[in-house]
Every structure is written in structure tokens, then in C-alpha cells.
Amino acid sequence: MSAPEQAQFLNILSRDAAEAAFIDALRPAPLGVETVCLADVCGRILAEDVSAPVDAPPFDRATVDGFALRTEDITAASATEPARLALNSETIACGTNPALEVMPGTATPIATGGPIPRGADAVVMIEHTEPAGDLIDVTRALAPGQNISFAGSDIARGQTLLRRATSLGAREVAMLAAVGLNQVTVWRRPRIAVLSTGDELVQPGNPLRPAAVYDSNGPVIAAALQENGCEGVHLGAVGDNQDALMKAVRDAFAAYDGLILSGGTSKGAGDLTTQAIAALGAPGIVVHGVALKPGKPLCLAVCDGKPVVVLPGFPTSAMFTFHELVAPSLRKLAGLPPHAVASVDATLSVRLNSELGRTEFAMVALTESPDGLVAHAVSKGSGAVTAFAQADGFVTVPQLADHLPSGTNAPVKLFGAAVRPRGLTIIGSHCIGLDAVVGKMADRGVQARILATGSQGGLAALRRRECDIAPIHLLDPGSDVYNQSFLADGMRLIQGWRRLQGLVFRKGDPRFEGRMLRDILAAVLADPATLMVGRNQGSGTRVLLDRLLGGTRPSGYWNQPSSHNAVAASVAQSRADWGMAIQPVADALGLGFLPVADEHYDFAVWSHPRDAQALDMFEMALSDCTAELAALGFRRT
Numbered sequence: 001m002s003a004p005e006q007a008q009f010l011n012i013l014s015r016d017a018a019e020a021a022f023i024d025a026l027r028p029a030p031l032g033v034e035t036v037c038l039a040d041v042c043g044r045i046l047a048e049d050v051s052a053p054v055d056a057p058p059f060d061r062a063t064v065d066g067f068a069l070r071t072e073d074i075t076a077a078s079a080t081e082p083a084r085l086a087l088n089s090e091t092i093a094c095g096t097n098p099a100l101e102v103m104p105g106t107a108t109p110i111a112t113g114g115p116i117p118r119g120a121d122a123v124v125m126i127e128h129t130e131p132a133g134d135l136i137d138v139t140r141a142l143a144p145g146q147n148i149s150f151a152g153s154d155i156a157r158g159q160t161l162l163r164r165a166t167s168l169g170a171r172e173v174a175m176l177a178a179v180g181l182n183q184v185t186v187w188r189r190p191r192i193a194v195l196s197t198g199d200e201l202v203q204p205g206n207p208l209r210p211a212a213v214y215d216s217n218g219p220v221i222a223a224a225l226q227e228n229g230c231e232g233v234h235l236g237a238v239g240d241n242q243d244a245l246m247k248a249v250r251d252a253f254a255a256y257d258g259l260i261l262s263g264g265t266s267k268g269a270g271d272l273t274t275q276a277i278a279a280l281g282a283p284g285i286v287v288h289g290v291a292l293k294p295g296k297p298l299c300l301a302v303c304d305g306k307p308v309v310v311l312p313g314f315p316t317s318a319m320f321t322f323h324e325l326v327a328p329s330l331r332k333l334a335g336l337p338p339h340a341v342a343s344v345d346a347t348l349s350v351r352l353n354s355e356l357g358r359t360e361f362a363m364v365a366l367t368e369s370p371d372g373l374v375a376h377a378v379s380k381g382s383g384a385v386t387a388f389a390q391a392d393g394f395v396t397v398p399q400l401a402d403h404l405p406s407g408t409n410a411p412v413k414l415f416g417a418a419v420r421p422r423g424l425t426i427i428g429s430h431c432i433g434l435d436a437v438v439g440k441m442a443d444r445g446v447q448a449r450i451l452a453t454g455s456q457g458g459l460a461a462l463r464r465r466e467c468d469i470a471p472i473h474l475l476d477p478g479s480d481v482y483n484q485s486f487l488a489d490g491m492r493l494i495q496g497w498r499r500l501q502g503l504v505f506r507k508g509d510p511r512f513e514g515r516m517l518r519d520i521l522a523a524v525l526a527d528p529a530t531l532m533v534g535r536n537q538g539s540g541t542r543v544l545l546d547r548l549l550g551g552t553r554p555s556g557y558w559n560q561p562s563s564h565n566a567v568a569a570s571v572a573q574s575r576a577d578w579g580m581a582i583q584p585v586a587d588a589l590g591l592g593f594l595p596v597a598d599e600h601y602d603f604a605v606w607s608h609p610r611d612a613q614a615l616d617m618f619e620m621a622l623s624d625c626t627a628e629l630a631a632l633g634f635r636r637t
């Protein structure tokens with residue numbers, strides 16, 4: 001990267017200043033109109049008001065099956081003294097144009113939706129009549145207009161049917177079709193190219209090579225563009241080759257209304273994107289670096305009136321910066337109104353640390369407690385892709401604060417207006433067996449949320465009544481009994497399943513293969529070159545591991561991922577030589593496994609739960625999952 005571009009990156013703007021600079025350079029407005037047929041209008045935005053060219057309904061019609069008649073003939077009708085009328089010779093069905101006038105003392109059979117014949121001013125339901133040969137007896141009096149839908153009573157000719165800026169969906173299509181309109185004028189959708197950058201990217205569906213990652217940004221950005229009124233076209237990925245990148249950027253810029261790239265925003269030798277967009281047009285780059293977390297290395301440019309954006313490469317950073325600073329302008333290009341953001345107040349369950357001088361967005365999941373909504377941080381770093389799916393919204397840590405204390409009542413901006421906590425909340429240690437149980441519940445219409453915090457974090461949330469179930473696997477060193485001694489008064493234990501915890505290592509490694517546990521530990525503790533991978537504090541695996549190590553801290557101990565899968569991956573990829581995990585993840589990666597403990601994975605709950613019915617459904621699903629758990633390598637207790 002050239003010196004001027006690095007200097008530009010170092011000129012960090014606040015979130016509001018960055019947004020203002022981008023809008024001032026782009027001056028976003030709709031790109032023009034087009035006419036589309038009724039079959040293609042869903043999701044489009046009306047560019048002009050639509051008036052009804054006809055009445056709906058276009059004629060007076062019956063709303064029930066019965067007989068069209070004159071109400072003056074049945075003013076005294078009752079069940080004991082019915083009014084007798086002669087039947088006319090025609091029957092009016094839908095689509096039948098009446099030929100006979102309803103004269104005094106007569107009635108005409110009519111179906112729902114049939115046109116009202118001349119002379120009739122009401123329709124009596126067939127249930128309120130009795131047949132009498134060529135006559136009928138009417139057993140109930142009616143008011144004029146009863147059971148009739150009059151012409152224009154739904155939509156009147158010339159009435160404004162839909163107003164400009166309306167987002168068209170199924171209901172609007174019904175209204176347009178009802179008045180015979182088969183095409184409307186809508187704002188043209190901006191066509192925005194999406195281009196991922198980086199040598200490490202592999203497109204989904206292809207084999208993953210070593211040190212590579214799947215390109216998740218490209219598809220998710222294209223989908224987010226679609227949600228904001230644009231047509232997102234994912235062009236795939238281009239590697240860190242200056243010539244190839246320059247050509248891909250020039251071609252995409254020429255063919256589309258805008259361009260979004262992801263990756264290559266940080267300063268360094270691999271940053272080619274700012275060079276690629278520098279020659280596209282004036283004014284060029286207006287923002288490179290925003291005081292946001294996640295999302296600091298954001299680049300915003302406007303080239304010859306088109307938006308050109310370079311989002312950070314990590315998924316969470318990319319999506320936050322897109323929604324916060326890019327989507328509002330693109331919505332204006334698409335003719336959409338600003339996105340309505342719903343907000344609720346919630347209490348933070350833990351302290352949220354932040355970096356002073358940068359506005360931070362912390363994603364949270366909401367649960368219910370006796371005192372109201374509770375916000376649990378779910379961010380797993382800017383490289384996580386699951387956080388958005390788990391989160392209900394986000395809390396903002398101001399630029400001039402370095403944290404928000406636990407217990408703070410903070411506004412949570414929701415990702416959707418209808419987001420609400422799910423009925424059954426599970427917080428604690430996660431296990432793939434739990435997914436099977438929750439899946440069984442979902443099949444029966446009961447939804448549950450799982451937040452993986454570790455056994456001790458789950459128990460703490462349960463004590464605060466922020467969840468319904470806390471999965472735990474904690475060994476009491478004094479009694480060698482799992483879980484029971486960790487329950488507070490008023491809690492009980494639902495028996496879960498047994499799973500083998502043990503040492504994982506690469507098969508064929510002579511330091512582990514075929515050796516006794518005590519000999520392995522003695523050898524690895526004496527050899528600093530043998531690296532272990534630890535586990536996070538608060539997990540049941542960490543408790544078991546610390547007991548096994550007896551206070552020693554082998555090389556690699558402080559590398560402490562939060563899942564069994566991460567431990568197994570670290571060993572399989574030779575970043576560590578051994579660690580502790582459950583047997584199913586070791587088997588999945590073809591690792592050697594030496595059993596250490598037959599662990600009890602159980603569920604702590606309150607004896608008097610807040611939702612007894614949902615908890616009963618959980619226990620039923622658990623009982624019905626024996627076969628599924630056995631297939632995963634677990635044994636029901």
C-alpha cells in the first residue's frame with residue numbers, strides 16, 4: 001500500500017462522521033423507475049401512487065347462499081308465521097348475469113358471490129327458509145342491504161389504492177389484482193456487485209484445503225443487499241494478485257450500480273483493494289477507518305456517483321459495518337424508507353469490556369428473569385459467523401467508556417421487530433447430544449434457546465433464574481460424585497447421559513500410543529516441547545483437567561479454547577500434541593483417545609420451574625432420544 005493510503009487509514013473517523021462523509025459524497029436517491037408485471041412485484045417498492053380504475057366489487061353481490069328478495073315482503077316473517085314467496089325460474093350463480101327482475105312476492109335462488117338481480121334488496125340465508133314445492137317459507141325478517149356486498153364497498157373507483165414507497169407483498173398483490181391491474185411502476189433495484197478478496201477463500205461446495213476458509217461473506221452480503229431492496233450479485237472471490245484484482249474491480253464497477261468488496265481493508269502488504277479502487281473515479285475514498293468495534297478497518301468510497309465499499313474480512317465486522325453505515329444509503333438508492341429499529345431495555349448478565357475511544361457493538365441474546373429481560377453477550381469475536389443467528393440484538397458501549405458493568409440496564413437494539421425470548425432457555429455446558437434433544441422438542445412445536453457458557457456459568461444463570469435448564473458435568477473432588485453437590489437449595493437434577501472424557505492425541509504418536517495414563521503424564525510434564533491445549537475456565541472439562549494435572553501447568557496450558565471441537569482440531573492440525581475432549585469429537589477427526597473419566601452430563605433445574613409444561617416436554621424428549629444419543633456415542637443414565 002502506498003504512503004498516502006496508509007495515512008488515510010490512520011485518519012480514523014467516528015461512526016457519525018464516517019456516515020456523514022459517505023452520504024455527502026454519494027447523495028443517495030432512487031436510480032429510476034421501471035414497470036413490472038404482477039407476478040414479479042413482491043419485494044418491490046412503488047414509485048408512484050396507484051388509483052383503482054374500477055370498483056371492487058364491480059357489482060352488488062350476495063355474501064351468502066340463499067334467496068334474493070324484497071325485504072318489504074318479509075317484514076313480519078318469523079318461525080311461527082313465515083312469509084311465503086314464489087320462486088323465480090332462474091338460479092343465479094357466480095358469473096351469471098341475472099335476467100329476471102325480482103317482483104313483489106317472489107324470490108330468486110342465489111349463490112355466494114352471485115350478482116343481485118333487479119328488484120331485490122336483501123338475501124335471506126338458505127338456513128332461514130323452508131322449501132314448499134315451487135314456494136319457500138322465509139322464517140326471519142331482514143333489513144334492506146342485509147347479506148349484500150355493494151359495488152365499490154371494498155374499493156371505490158378512483159380511490160388511492162396504494163401509496164408510493166409501499167413495499168409490495170402478497171396483500172398488495174391481492175389489492176392490485178382485485179381492480180384488474182397487471183403491472184405497476186416501481187423503483188429500479190440497484191444492482192450491486194459483491195466481490196470477496198483473499199487467497200485463503202474457498203467457495204462453498206468445494207473441498208476445503210489446508211489453511212483455507214469458506215467464503216461466507218460473499219453470500220451473506222448478497223443476501224443482506226436483497227433484504228435492503230437491492231439486487232446483490234455475488235461474483236465469487238479473487239486472490240491477492242494486483243492485476244487480477246484490478247481487472248475484477250474495473251469489470252464489476254463498469255457493469256453494476258455499485259460494488260462491495262470484503263477483505264483487504266487493513267493496512268499492510270496484503271492490502272490491494274484501496275489501490276484497485278483509487279482509479280475508478282472521483283471523489284474516490286472518503287472514509288478509511290472508523291472508530292467502531294467490530295468494524296474499524298472499513299473503507300467507503302464514491303466513484304463517479306457509484307458507491308464502492310470495502311468491508312472488513314471477518315464476518316461479524318463485515319455485517320455490522322454493512323448494516324450500520326452502508327445499508328442506509330443503499331436503501332435510499334432503492335427507494336426504501338429508513339429501516340425501523342426496535343429497542344428493548346435489558347439487564348446485562350456480565351460486564352462488557354470495551355476499548356476506550358471506539359464505539360463497540362456487543363451482540364446479546366435475551367432471556368426472561370423475574371425482574372425482566374436479561375442480555376447475555378454472545379459475541380465470539382469478529383471472525384464468528386454464528387453470533388448473528390444466536391443474538392436477538394446488540395448493546396452499544398459508548399466511545400468514551402471502557403466497559404458497561406454487570407447489572408447495567410441498557411437498551412438493546414433488536415435485529416427484528418418481532419424478536420422475543422424463546423420459551424425454554426438452556427444455559428451452560430454444550431454437547432452435541434443436547435442438539436438431538438432440542439431437535440426432538442422442535443419436532444413437537446417447542447422451541448428452545450441454547451447459550452454455551454460452561455457448566456459454572458450455567459449454574460450461575462440458573463441461580464439468578466435467567467434460564468430454565470443448566471447442563472453441567474462437574475466432578476466434586478471430595479466425593480468423586482458428579483453434579484449433585486453443586487445444586488442450590490430448591491434445585492433438582494435431571495439425569496442426562498454418560499460420555500467418555502479422555503486424552504486426545506494423533507494416532508501413532510509414541511508419546512501416547514499404547515502407554516498408561518500415569519506414564520504419559522510424567523513424560524509430557526517433563527518435556528516442554530510436548531504442547532498441550534487446555535480448556536476455558538468455568539467448564540467441567542477444565543475442572544477434570546486441573547484435577548488430573550495436580551496443579552502443574554504444562555506447555556500450552558494457557559491456550560484455552562471453549563469447546564471439545566476446538567481442542568480436537570488443535571491436536572489434529574498439529575498446533576498441539578494433546579488435550580482433553582470427549583470421545584465422539586476425537587473419533588470424528590480420527591484421533592487417538594485414552595479414557596480418563598466416565599462423565600455424567602446432567603441438567604440442573606429448579607424444583608418449581610417457571611414453565612413446568614415446557615420442562616416436561618424437555619424430559620419427554622430426553623427419554624425419547626436414547627437411540628439418537630447412542631448413535632452419537634453417549635449412554636443414557
